[in-house]
Amino acid sequence: MVGAGPGDPELLTLKALNRLRSGDVVLHDALVSAEVLALVPLSARVLNVGKRCGRKCITQQEINPLLVSFAAEGKLVVRLKSGDPLLFGRGGEEIDALRQADVDVEIVPGITAAVAAASAAEISLTDRRYADRLLLLSAHRAPGKAEPDWRGLSDSRTTIVVYMPGDHKNIAKGLIRSGLNGQAPCMLISKISLPEQQSFKTTLEALRHMPLLPAPSLLIVGETVATARLTEHQPVYRQPPQTKTGTENRL
């Protein structure tokens, strides 16, 4: 089970790259970037088991036995998950299914979106001057499921990161209702670490009028956002200080 990070293949860990290169079968989420998938050797079988996979969708109840059956065939299976496998994925359920089937699991962590967004925007998620805590939560709910519980989030010294914010107008309302200040700085970032990355820095109150950004996106709320280097709708993909080009020769 390998974390693919936010999208930029250079943000894979060395261990993740090694595992990617050695898998017989790679099962990946819809959000894993094309740039990361390009690193899988041609000899491996690659399956998109993402929940957003075009017309024919696959459920979690189908993915679990698929993992087990490839393993039973003696294949080295790489389960590639965007970000980190154990944050806002279904990592726990897949691990349980594999344990029940006596399949050996190794988990390779990945750079999660909150941390990648903070680096891109140059926001310290915690900072003794502004923020003591970091709270990560997801606004994504299955259809018919309850809204996220925003209670207890009114602490101005907590940085809040909302994964998969979707309709951020409702989130802004929920956070303000929970007691957060409408003037609290916040930032929407979309397609973190990819060339298409874009971001808006605004306030909770004004967030209601912001357009939706392409998924995957992320919302960061808290005083530290005020220090962000990114300004409104600034494309932020930067070349590193050194001007080596081409991802391949650096990997």
Added chain:
Amino acid sequence: MVGAGPGDPELLTLKALNRLRSGDVVLHDALVSAEVLALVPLSARVLNVGKRCGRKCITQQEINPLLVSFAAEGKLVVRLKSGDPLLFGRGGEEIDALRQADVDVEIVPGITAAVAAASAAEISLTDRRYADRLLLLSAHRAPGKAEPDWRGLSDSRTTIVVYMPGDHKNIAKGLIRSGLNGQAPCMLISKISLPEQQSFKTTLEALRHMPLLPAPSLLIVGETVATARLTEHQPVYRQPPQTKTGTENRL
């Protein structure tokens, strides 16, 4: 500003390794592992600016101008921070100092301890069956500073990770006082991802009687801990499924 991850050099990102290899000067924390430092080329000047650096300690007020002055000399400076640079470090303050001096900054994220510990213990930090949220906080306080504020932490569907727990007896008391159940599963992990890694899985109530573990350590509290593969005091460093040996030839 480069995240060194939890210690295992294979948990560096590809970008972090590239930056490490190209720096003229490397300033690192005391917690950056010897294995990671071994990847710095011999041509680079390496300085330990960790707060625990033996007899002669350096303050944040001394580190900031040091970074600026190396940059002013035209040096490519790598500021290497254990874990991720923007979580529980002084990343924000160093970025501010560098911006004020008009020094270009690039931030390379790192695998933070919470995520690395979850992978090692096979705990899903969020899991729709047990935990909707993840809260990261630090128990580390400068001498004379107030205790961390444990209020509002009594949500049983939040996984809580305490960085640098130090005296975990007090933390257990504080968390129980905040409303958490004394029977809540929790886990102490020390030296995550290194060969010396060790862990205890216990309950908040029983945590008071556990011995201190060597720093750096981490405390995870929440229902998901019950699913951990690690049991009490089990050394968990595992060889990956493939039996290639030697870190060097894999990097």
